[in-house]
Amino acid sequence: MAGFFDKAILSETPDPLTITAGSPADDLTSHPAPADSADSEQRTGKRVREAAQELLKYGLLEENQKPNLYRTALTSSAQIADILEPLDLCMGIDEIRGLLFIRVRQDELAEEDEWSHPLVRRQRLNLEQSLLVAILRQHFIAYEQESGTGASQALIAVDDLIPQLQVYLGDPGSESKERTRVINLLDQLKAHGLVSAPDAHERVIIRPIIAHLASPANLQALLIWLREQLNRRLPAAEQTSDEFREERE
Known part of the structure; x- marks a missing residue:
């Protein structure tokens, strides 16, 4: 035999066949949250992101030190360029020495010292x-x-x-x-x-x-x-x- 609280809960639960438009249940079924897969498809690939982050962190990538990231950055140079372009940076490539390195875009700082770039720390040598x-x-x-x-x-x-x-x-x-x-x-x-x-x-x-x-x-x-x-x-x-x-x- 159902108790008092069981009857109260049943009386307040709407019949799924009589849900009207505009109810919370309708919002959930009609407007589903965007899937995570859609966001992931728009993101830059993980390996390219790692290569770009390594370049920005250390300023260079050497083939004999980190060959996988080096190859990723080299084969994805166009994507790396797109990542660095808004920062007025570019990637220097020295394939003979197996070396990739960050450079300041000289066309943007034609008449300025490259040390004036906001992301470049002034590290003068004594x-x-x-x-x-x-x-x-x-x-x-x-x-x-x-x-x-x-x-x-x-x-x-x-x-x-x-x-x-x-x-x-x-x-x-x-x-x-x-x-x-x-x-x-x-x-x-x-x-x-x-x-x-x-x-x-x-x-x-x-x-x-x-x-x-x-x-x-x-x-x-x-x-x-x-x-x-x-x-x-x-x-x-x-x-x-x-x-x-x-x-x-």
Whole structure:
């Protein structure tokens, strides 16, 4: 026997055959929510999104580091271009070296410094870092001339970099200090994607993006300036030494 509450519920439940237009049930059946599949069909493919996100996160994609994302970005370059275009960015392609990298669209910033782009962080290198970049780039170009463009194992040892830096920066007076200085500089350049971490033999791999980081003209100007500073320093040191000698006499 149905109780009081059972009768009350049954009396308030509408007969499905007598539902009138405009009722809540009619809204549910006549206006179904859009299916998730419709939204997913309009979205960019997952792998293309991942490749674009990787490019924006690190600024580059290397074939030997992430081959799947590299191939996706390369074969979907038109879609990647559509993603980057509203940001005034584009994708640089260096297939010989297996390298894709983010570039600022120069046609949009023809008369402006590309560092003024709102999505590009100004990461100026100091004097020591810039000098090491110039030295590493010379080694990388020499390696490609010997092994062919696109070779990806441009190794250089810390011990080979120490005397080259000493020519311009001087000797700190301690071998351990000099080694620490070079290792710290390499670690700083590693954050820019220019070198790998040192291996067990204290060697690093020079990454191919270094070929695009700075123009040869800028690097040559840096080396000329450093030589000028060195030439000015030497006469000044000799003059001080002569004055000290005269005072003692």
